[in-house]
Amino acid sequence: MKKIGFLSFGHWSNHPAYATRTAGDTLLQSIDLAVAAEELGVDGAYFRVHHFAAQLASPFPLLSAIGAKTSTIEIGTGVIDMRYENPMYMVEDAGAADLISGGRLQLGLSRGSPEQVVDGWRHFGYAPAEGQTDADMGREKALAFLDKLSGKGFAQPSPNPMFPNPPGLLRLEPHAEGLRERIWWGAATNATAIWAAENGMHLQSSTLKFDENGKPFHIQQAEQIRAYKEAWKNAGHTREARVSVSRSIFAIVNDQDRYYFGQQGKGKDSFGYIEPGTRAVFGKSYAAEPDKLIEELAKDEALQEADTILLTIPNTIGVEYNVHLLSSILEHVAPGLGWR
Incomplete structure (x- = not known):
């Protein structure tokens, strides 16, 4: 059994083929999709966070709205770039969203990836300390959070507060009990996966990671997950670790599916550079008839190691078609792999 969620990048553009022409379209359709996904039996609704782009950026209003309109589905991020965040204010936002949802928040964080502008976090008022990199700053903020x-x-409470204080030092409010145990880290290397385990965070592994040995993507990712699990065990955590992997998987069950995705399943892993000097391996997309998909996905080592699968979706095509895509996976693919 595996949890199955969707991951949306929340794109929009004033393009005649898009169902999401504006930011408002994307936000409202994201809520509608989460509601429909819950009705289907999907386990999670996750959203990517990008700044300075025509994509979803501030996650907590969206997560709160989804939390208020659903009752069982996990809601989360994959991932929040911590270089841009104020950890204190984020604690308050996250606490409110988690309480609204009844404790269903699953927050994915990371030290960040290449963005739309140069050093975008500087425009938010942040800069690394002397001797730090921006990645160091992101990890430091994550630990503070x-x-x-x-x-x-x-x-220290004020001696003359506006309202009576409880005894002792004060914490940030609202406090969401248990949220600390539902924080994930998006790791691109084995070392940061181990760091996440040591700090008691669950692991999110994307459709790309830094190339550490030239092996196929799914094998490198499986190695990363095993290193994470071993580090979690060695750290002595008493709760169970969770691991999610993201995949682009499309079951072709009608002519419309074939039109959109008929050529994607022929792809292979690719290697490239996401930042100067950093070679990465990008996992291939899967698109085929259900029987063929089941055969191919059964060979994906990282999928076997993970307990949660996040299906990347083309949000610009609209809610109705994305519901169809998710339904096709749940109905025609997941049972054949033992995921359901």
């Missing part, structure tokens, strides 16, 4: 999520008081 985790620390304050614990709910332990740290701030």
Whole structure:
């Protein structure tokens, strides 16, 4: 059994072929899709966060709205770039969204990836300390966020408060009990996957990772997951670790599917550079008739290691067609792989 969720990048553009012409279209359709996905039996609704782009950026209003209109589906991110975040304010936003959803928030964080503008986080008022890289800054902020999520008081109360204070040091409010244990880290290397395990975060592994040995993508990703699980065990955590992997998987069951995705299943892994000097391996897309998909996906080692599959969706095609794509996987593919 595996949890199956969707991952949306939340694109929009004033293009005649798009169902999402504006930011408002994307936000409202994201809510509608999450509601429909819950009705289908999908386990999670996850959203990517990008700044300075025609994509979803501020996740907490969207997650709160989805939380208010659903009751069982997990809602989360994959991922929030911590270089742009104020950890204190984020604790308050995340706490509110989690309480609205009844404790269903699953927040994916990361140190960030190449963005639309040069050093975009500087425009948000942040800069690495002397001797730090921007990646160091992102990880440092993540640890500060985790620390304050614990709910332990740290701030000295005023001797003349506007309202009566409870005894002792004060914490950030609202506090969401248990949210600290539902934080994930998007890791692109084996080392950062191990770091995530040591710090008690679940692991999100994307459709790309840094190339560390030249092997096929799914094998490198499986190795990363095994290293993470071993580090989690060695850290002595008493709760169970979770691991998600993202995949572009499309079951071709009608002519419209064939029109959109008929050529994608012939792709292979690719290698390239996402930032200077950093070679990455990009996983292929899967698109085929259900029987062929089942055969191909059964050979994906990383899928076997993960407990959660996040299906990347083409949100610009609209809610109705994305519901069809998700339904096709649940009905025609997941049972044959033992995921359902």
